[in-house]
Amino acid sequence: MTHLIEIKGVRHAYPTQSGPLPVLDGLDIAVPEGEFCAVVGPSGCGKSTLTRLVAGLMKPDAGEVWLHGERVTSPRSTVGMAFQNPVLLEWRTILDNVILPLEIVAPRMPRRDRVARAEALLDMVGLSGFEGKRPSELSGGMRQRASLCRAIVHKPDVLIMDEPFGALDNFTREDLWQTMRDLRAKEPFTAVLITHDLRESVFLGDQVIVLSGRPARTQYVLDVTLPADRTIDALYTKEAGDMLHTLRDQIKIAQGRETAEAT
Numbered sequence: 001m002t003h004l005i006e007i008k009g010v011r012h013a014y015p016t017q018s019g020p021l022p023v024l025d026g027l028d029i030a031v032p033e034g035e036f037c038a039v040v041g042p043s044g045c046g047k048s049t050l051t052r053l054v055a056g057l058m059k060p061d062a063g064e065v066w067l068h069g070e071r072v073t074s075p076r077s078t079v080g081m082a083f084q085n086p087v088l089l090e091w092r093t094i095l096d097n098v099i100l101p102l103e104i105v106a107p108r109m110p111r112r113d114r115v116a117r118a119e120a121l122l123d124m125v126g127l128s129g130f131e132g133k134r135p136s137e138l139s140g141g142m143r144q145r146a147s148l149c150r151a152i153v154h155k156p157d158v159l160i161m162d163e164p165f166g167a168l169d170n171f172t173r174e175d176l177w178q179t180m181r182d183l184r185a186k187e188p189f190t191a192v193l194i195t196h197d198l199r200e201s202v203f204l205g206d207q208v209i210v211l212s213g214r215p216a217r218t219q220y221v222l223d224v225t226l227p228a229d230r231t232i233d234a235l236y237t238k239e240a241g242d243m244l245h246t247l248r249d250q251i252k253i254a255q256g257r258e259t260a261e262a263t
């Protein structure tokens, strides 16, 4: 099987005034092309550090990060990123915010083609008619939809999301999960999602990686067996309940509340 993302034996420590702070220690993750990998773990275990490594924004002390068969050693334009705070530019319209990555990655692409691409994506996420608005005129959920469009407008190899739905209320969040599912069906991409929400990880993920407490290693990998076109109702089935139970147990282990042997 081709793995679009491969992280092998990654170790990393940050230099601090009181000496090196080991953050990652033995991280192994493999994500096949087109798959959605959700990453969960205790607070502060190194999840955001993992996203920086995949995006090439920093190099690990040891181990390897591979994207599409190439070793990652510097920042990549083939990576799209979305964060909890969408950081849209207020002086640009929603359409021009979405177009921004194309201006950098495909400067020779005619404006009409950029506009057509951005409009098609905005339509897919239900923002048709809002192209000319400024970010402050949209709700938090709508801004996050626009931010997702911006993250994939240049068809990146991989979409990295760090808690993109973390600041939204429950109903808006569930709406966004379904938008993400529909977007993936129309615009297949490989994704890494960092989340604190186990339901979100099961709804969106093909696999869920549980990281141990810091320094993080890959503690557990759950293959999500729900159908690709799952609905929110699927989260209320026994199958999903069992998966959520397993993940919760693994998080407790990661937090050091229980030992692996005790479960």
Ligand SMILES: Nc1ncnc2c1ncn2[C@@H]1O[C@H](COP(=O)(O)OP(=O)(O)OP(=O)(O)O)[C@@H](O)[C@H]1O
Pocket (backbone or CB within 6 Å): 014, 015, 016, 021, 023, 042, 043, 044, 045, 046, 047, 048, 049, 050
């Ligand atoms: N540049 C840095 N220099 C020193 N320490 C850092 C740096 N960046 C992160 N850290 C520390 O490394 C650890 C892991 O940080 P990281 O942000 O990767 O964790 P996280 O799992 O994403 O956290 P959270 O779940 O709270 O969002 C934390 O203890 C953090 O304080």
